[in-house]
Amino acid sequence: MQPLSPDQLHGIVMAALQEDAPFGDATTAALFPDPVSASAVVLAKQHVTVAGLAVAIQTFREVDAALTMTEHVPDGSTAQAGAALLTIAGDARSILRAERVALNFLQHLSGIATLTRAYCDAIRGYPAKILDTRKTLPGLRALEKWAVSLGGGTNHRFSLSDGIMVKDNHIALLAQAGLSLAEGCRLARERAPHRLRMIVEVDALEQIPMALDGGADVILLDNMIPADVRRAVDLIKGRALVEVSGGITLATVRDYAAAGADFISIGALTHSAPAADISLDLTPA
Known part of the structure; x- marks a missing residue:
C-alpha cells in the first residue's frame, strides 16, 4: 500500500x-x-x-x-x-x-x-470509529492520515474543501449577521455542493435542536463529558450521527464510546503522537 x-x-x-x-x-x-x-x-x-x-x-x-x-x-x-x-x-x-x-x-x-492503534483497541467492542483531524504538519497531511488508517483509524476530511463544518467561529459570525444557527445551516446546504456532508459543532445541549432543524448530517459535541454525550444522543434520537471531540484521552475514550458516540475525533493522533x-x-x- x-x-x-x-x-x-x-x-x-x-x-x-x-x-x-x-x-x-x-x-x-x-x-x-x-x-x-x-x-x-x-x-x-x-x-x-x-x-x-x-x-x-x-x-x-x-x-x-x-x-x-x-x-x-x-x-x-x-x-x-x-x-x-x-x-x-x-x-x-x-x-x-x-x-x-x-x-x-x-x-x-x-x-x-x-497511538491510533492504542485508541482503537481501547474502544474495542463498541461501533464507534476513531477519527483524525486537520491538525497535521504542513506538507505531511497525506502521510499522517495514511499512518492513522494503518493504525486502524478513519480519516476525517482531508481539507476545507471536503465537507461543510459549521464551527463556533462560524456561529459567532452568523449571530453578528442576525442569522440563527439553523438559518446558517440551511444557507450552507443551499449554496454548497450537494454531495458534501454537513457537520455542525455544538458546545451546549441547547444548540442541538437548531442543528437538527438546519439539516445537520453529523452533530459534533465539543468538550462535553460522557454524561452530556448520553443526553445528547437521547435528544438526537438517530436523526444525525454523533461525533465527540475535545480533550479525549486513552483513559476516557472508552467512556465516550459507551455513551453512544458514532465518531470520536482526536487531534492528538497527529499533533502529539x-x-x-x-x-x-x-x-x-
Whole structure:
C-alpha cells in the first residue's frame, strides 16, 4: 500500500533530503572519499504499529538506486521490540546520507499508527470509529492520515474543501449577521455542493435542536463529558450521527464510546503522537 502517488512521494522525500544535506554529507565525504561496502538493519526498539516503510525505502532509493533492500514486515503490521523492519546493503556513504531522513519519516509515522492503534483497541467492542483531524504538519497531511488508517483509524476530511463544518467561529459570525444557527445551516446546504456532508459543532445541549432543524448530517459535541454525550444522543434520537471531540484521552475514550458516540475525533493522533523508537544499525562488509 502506497501512501501517495510516486510523483507526490518523490517531491516530499526530495524536499526532506535537500533540507538535511543541501551540500552533501560533509562528515562522510571527508572521511570516505571512495565507496565503502556495508549493510544496515532498521530495528524496532519497542512494540510498534509500523507505518512509513514505503517512505523510508523511497528515501534510500532517491539517494542511491543501487542500494538493495529487503522489507521484513509490511506497513500496517505490528512488530515487537527487537524486530528487524528493513535491511539495506550497498555503499555505506549512501546509507548514512539517507539514514536520518528515512528514520524521521518512519519514527513519526509509526508513532502516529501506534497511538491510533492504542485508541482503537481501547474502544474495542463498541461501533464507534476513531477519527483524525486537520491538525497535521504542513506538507505531511497525506502521510499522517495514511499512518492513522494503518493504525486502524478513519480519516476525517482531508481539507476545507471536503465537507461543510459549521464551527463556533462560524456561529459567532452568523449571530453578528442576525442569522440563527439553523438559518446558517440551511444557507450552507443551499449554496454548497450537494454531495458534501454537513457537520455542525455544538458546545451546549441547547444548540442541538437548531442543528437538527438546519439539516445537520453529523452533530459534533465539543468538550462535553460522557454524561452530556448520553443526553445528547437521547435528544438526537438517530436523526444525525454523533461525533465527540475535545480533550479525549486513552483513559476516557472508552467512556465516550459507551455513551453512544458514532465518531470520536482526536487531534492528538497527529499533533502529539510520540515518535516510535526505531534505530538503524550499520555493519561494514
